[in-house]
Amino acid sequence: MSMHLPVRPAWTCAGCGLAWPCPSRKRELLAEFAGARVSLMLYLSRFFVEACVDMPATTSGTLYRRFFTWPYEPTNGRHDNESAPPGR
Template sequence: MPIWNCGGCDLPWPCPTRKRELRAEYAGAPVSLALYLGSYLVQAAEDMPWTPAGALHRRFVGWIRQTARPAQAVQRRSKSAAPDRYERQ
C-alpha cells in the first residue's frame, strides 16, 4: 500500500519542499489549494486506514491556514457615522 512519502526526500508527503512549491503554485488561490489537497486527503485515508483522521487532516490540509495572510482588521465606525446611543423622541 502507498504510504504517501515524498519520492525525493522520503519524508511524509507533502514534505516541506513540496509545501513551498504548492504555496507558490497556488498563490492567490487558497480555495483551489484546499480542494486539491482535500482530494489527496481522501485518497490517503483509503490507502492508510490505520492512520487517525486528525493526523491526516493536519498533514494534508491543516498547514494551509497557517501560511495564509492574517485577516484584515475590522474597521471601527466613527462616532459621527453611528451614534453611541439612540435618543427617544
C-alpha cells in the first residue's frame, strides 16, 4: 500500500508533504494503471471532484491541470506514442 495518500482538505501528500498527487504517487499510479489510461482518468475523477469541494477558492482549471494533465505529459522529452529517432 502506498504511503503517498492525500491528506484532506489541503490535498497534500501524507508521505512527502507535496501537493497530491505527488511525483511518487504519479509514478505508482502510472504503474498500477499501465495500459489502462481511461481507468486511471476515471480513478482521478473521484479525487478531482473531492478536491473541488475541499478547495472552493482554487480554480477548477488549476485543479484540472493538477489531476488530469500529468498522465499525458512527455516522458524523457517525447510522448508515449512517439519513438526515438533512429540512431539515438
